[in-house]
Amino acid sequence: MTGMPEDPGSRLAALTESPAPDTTIDLYKACNDGYRLRLRKRRTNRVLTGTAAVGVLGVAATVLTITHSSAGHAAGQQTAPGAQTAPAATTSAPHSPSTGSSTPSPGLARTGVRVPARFGWLPQGMAYISEGPSAGTSAYSAAAGTSTGKAAGQPRVFLTVGDAAPPDTSSKIPVQGIGTTACWTTTDGQTPVPGKADLVWQDPSGKWLTLSGDYLDAATAAATLEHVARTVTVGQVPLPLPIQIKGLTSAALNLNQAVFNHPAAGRTGTSDLNIGLNTATNGPNVFVKPAGTVQGPWTWGASVCKDSNGWNICVVAEARAAAELPGGISGLLAHIQGLGTDPAGWSADLFAN
Amino acid sequence: MAEHQPDRDFVEFVSGRVLWLRRIAFLLCQDWHHADDLAQTALTKLYAVWPKARSADNLDAYLRTILVNTYINETRRPFWRRLVTADTGILHDLPDRVHDSDTELDLRAALAELPARQRAAVVLRYYCDLSVEQTAVELNCSPGTVKSQTARGLATLRRILQAQPSL
Numbered sequence: 001m002t003g004m005p006e007d008p009g010s011r012l013a014a015l016t017e018s019p020a021p022d023t024t025i026d027l028y029k030a031c032n033d034g035y036r037l038r039l040r041k042r043r044t045n046r047v048l049t050g051t052a053a054v055g056v057l058g059v060a061a062t063v064l065t066i067t068h069s070s071a072g073h074a075a076g077q078q079t080a081p082g083a084q085t086a087p088a089a090t091t092s093a094p095h096s097p098s099t100g101s102s103t104p105s106p107g108l109a110r111t112g113v114r115v116p117a118r119f120g121w122l123p124q125g126m127a128y129i130s131e132g133p134s135a136g137t138s139a140y141s142a143a144a145g146t147s148t149g150k151a152a153g154q155p156r157v158f159l160t161v162g163d164a165a166p167p168d169t170s171s172k173i174p175v176q177g178i179g180t181t182a183c184w185t186t187t188d189g190q191t192p193v194p195g196k197a198d199l200v201w202q203d204p205s206g207k208w209l210t211l212s213g214d215y216l217d218a219a220t221a222a223a224t225l226e227h228v229a230r231t232v233t234v235g236q237v238p239l240p241l242p243i244q245i246k247g248l249t250s251a252a253l254n255l256n257q258a259v260f261n262h263p264a265a266g267r268t269g270t271s272d273l274n275i276g277l278n279t280a281t282n283g284p285n286v287f288v289k290p291a292g293t294v295q296g297p298w299t300w301g302a303s304v305c306k307d308s309n310g311w312n313i314c315v316v317a318e319a320r321a322a323a324e325l326p327g328g329i330s331g332l333l334a335h336i337q338g339l340g341t342d343p344a345g346w347s348a349d350l351f352a353n
Numbered sequence: 354m355a356e357h358q359p360d361r362d363f364v365e366f367v368s369g370r371v372l373w374l375r376r377i378a379f380l381l382c383q384d385w386h387h388a389d390d391l392a393q394t395a396l397t398k399l400y401a402v403w404p405k406a407r408s409a410d411n412l413d414a415y416l417r418t419i420l421v422n423t424y425i426n427e428t429r430r431p432f433w434r435r436l437v438t439a440d441t442g443i444l445h446d447l448p449d450r451v452h453d454s455d456t457e458l459d460l461r462a463a464l465a466e467l468p469a470r471q472r473a474a475v476v477l478r479y480y481c482d483l484s485v486e487q488t489a490v491e492l493n494c495s496p497g498t499v500k501s502q503t504a505r506g507l508a509t510l511r512r513i514l515q516a517q518p519s520l
Contacts, residue, residue, distance in 0.1 A: 008507065009479040014375035016480070024389045025371050027396065031359035041401065122443055132361075141365040160365050194361025198369060212369035257358055276358045285358055 055056040112348040113239045113258055116140050116161045116207065120231025123216075123224055125155060127267045132239065132258035145265060155217075157228055160210040165202070178229045179203055184222070199225050238348030241273060241290055241339075242311055246352050248326070248335050254278040255350055275350075284317035284329060286336065304329050309338030357387035363403050366412060367396060368487075369448050374420060380476045381424045383461045391427070395420040417481065418491045428469040463513040470494075478503050 027071050087323035113129055122129075122144050131142035145156040175182040199211040211229050241260060245253070256274040263269040273288040287295055291307040298316045305314040313336050315329040325332045339345050374395065378388035398419050399406060409415045464472055470492065478489045478499070488503075489496045 008475070008510075009482060011460060012380055012480040016379055020379070020385045023371065023375055024386070025375060025392050025396070027364060027367055027371065028359060030367075030393055030396035031363065031400050032401070033397040037397065038404075142359045143364075143368070149362035156363055156368065158368050160362075210365075212367050214371060257357065257361065259361070260441065274358055 052076035064161075085126075112222070113241060113255065113350055114236045114348065115142070115239045116208065116236055117142070117159065117232055117234045118237060119144055119157075119159065119228065119264070120233055121227060122157065122264055123155070123228075126157060127264055127269065128261060129264050130259060130261045132260050133255075147175065155215045156213065157216075157225065158210075158212045158214070159228075159232065161234070162208050162210075163206075165200075165208050174227060175199065175201070178226065179209075182229070197222075199229055201229065205234055207234055240343065240346035240348050241350060242271065242341070242343075242346050243286070243308075243313060243339055243350075244339055244347055244352050245335050245350055246337055247330075248332075249351060252331075253325075253351075254283075256283055284315055284321050284325060284332060284334075287314045287316065287340075289314070290341075291338075302329055304333050306333060308336070310341040312340060358398075360403055360407075362407060363400055366407075367399075367416075370413070370416070374416065376418060377417065377476060377481065380464065380480055381421070381472060383418075383419070383465050391420060391424055394423050398423065414487070414491060420421060421477070425469045450498060459514055460510075463510045466513060467506050467509055471502045471509070474499055474502040475506040475510070 011167035045345065094158070107112040113133065115133060117140065118165050119129060119142065125146045126144040127137075127146060129142060129144050131140075133140055139163075141158065142156045142162045143156050146154045171185070173184040175184060178199075181204065182196045182199065185200050189325075197212070200208065202208050209229070209232065211225050211232075213225050216224060239258070239260060254277065255275065255279040257274075259274045260271070261273070263270040270290050273286075275286040275288070277283040284301075289312050291293055291310050293312045293313050295305060295312060296303050296316070297315045300317045301318040302322055303314050305312060315333045315336070317325065319328050327334065339347060372394070373390050374392045375385075378391040378395075379385055382388055382391060395416060398418055406415055408413065464475075467475065470497045473492060474488060477491060478485070484494045485489065485499050485503075488499045492499065492502075494502075
């Protein structure tokens with residue numbers, strides 16, 4: 001038996017650094033499962049809200065009937081002033097969220113698909129980059145990894161570019177030679193341990209950048225990320241994509257999110273693209289992989305696929321979103337065209353005439 | 354399998370915290386595989402509420418609270434797996450004990466003896482380095498309860514490990 005040291009925290013920390021099996025945590029499975037949980041909760045809330053609304057209307061109608069009856073009795077056949085306005089109040093009772101229509105968020109593709117920064121140098125094994133803009137958040141994020149796969153345990157580097165400084169809630173360790181305010185933000189204030197620390201700095205343009213790593217060699221992770229940071233290029237640049245939507249304007253169908261997985265500069269390999277589009281309610285998704293790939297099935301919506309100029313393109317949408325598309329999902333698919341497998345022929349203009 | 358376009362800011366937030374989350378989960382349950390399950394569940398729950406949660410002041414604390422609550426709720430279930438070792442009769446979780454040193458085994462065995470909330474209080478106070486007040490918020494109890502839970506937890510560890518008085 002051994003006793004506890006003076007600092008129980010260090011003993012506990014040592015325990016967590018003992019040899020451990022490879023993690024089976026799957027971030028993307030968590031997203032899928034969490035999304036389904038979110039939908040289930042939303043449906044439950046709609047049912048409850050609808051039930052509550054019916055209940056409120058029923059109670060209000062009963063109260064009004066009693067009030068009206070009492071007032072009528074009290075004032076003979078004269079109508080009480082309050083009783084005239086009351087029904088109007090009941091009709092403005094909260095309605096089910098399902099009856100409200102949301103406004104499509106501002107499109108990202110009006111001036112072409114662009115990204116605000118690019119990776120420069122990447123560690124030897126980092127062969128793939130996943131990047132793309134996302135509406136609804138001011139930040140852009142990109143990740144570099146060893147493959148297009150999403151398996152847990154593969155080394156990855158994550159870059160985020162935003163307008164606001166990250167929350168000042170962590171301890172900081174200054175870093176020289178990167179921007180003007182570079183520092184490691186850590187949870188323990190001592191060491192930039194991968195998974196527990198982010199490298200944050202502000203570019204001369206005013207943009208805030210955050211770099212973090214996952215499953216990197218702990219001994220060299222800090223130096224690796226600092227070198228990656230020194231070679232990041234900040235500035236809006238087009239992100240050419242291998243498909244184009246022809247004959248539909250971005251005013252009718254906005255780009256909500258694009259995630260383009262492609263080989264890093266100087267590397268070869270396959271690419272794939274996921275695009276989220278916005279309609280009035282819930283938009284369709286477009287999945288693009290090399291021609292011949294069998295995609296799906298998707299259980300959350302209807303889908304149609306086709307091969308076009310080297311790419312297998314699938315449109316997937318829930319029933320409500322599909323109903324809002326001109327010609328349904330098949331109509332949208334007919335407007336999408338592959339641009340070949342040569343990146344020289346790709347275009348950042350997602351929408352074209 | 355149904356595909357869903359993950360929220361990029363969620364992926365960005367979580368990707369650098371997977372190992373951190375896993376380690377906290379491990380200290381709570383002393384089993385790496387179980388820790389993976391706990392962390393996976395916590396991430397799933399966080400993603401389910403991400404549209405609202407993303408604006409939280411302290412997302413780390415938010416995620417950690419989900420993890421701790423997941424763990425505590427799980428231990429309340431009757432089918433929570435436990436083993437009674439033949440030699441000591443001590444209740445242990447099902448740990449992966451390969452490669453562990455005697456020292457680590459001692460501490461893991463000692464931690465396993467703590468009730469769930471005491472264990473959580475000790476981990477949050479001493480591993481996550483939270484104050485009594487912060488721990489109280491994450492465990493949804495009073496600071497006084499945190500103090501008593503922590504004191505009892507450390508006393509138990511000290512007894513089991515024949516600890517030094519300085520603990």
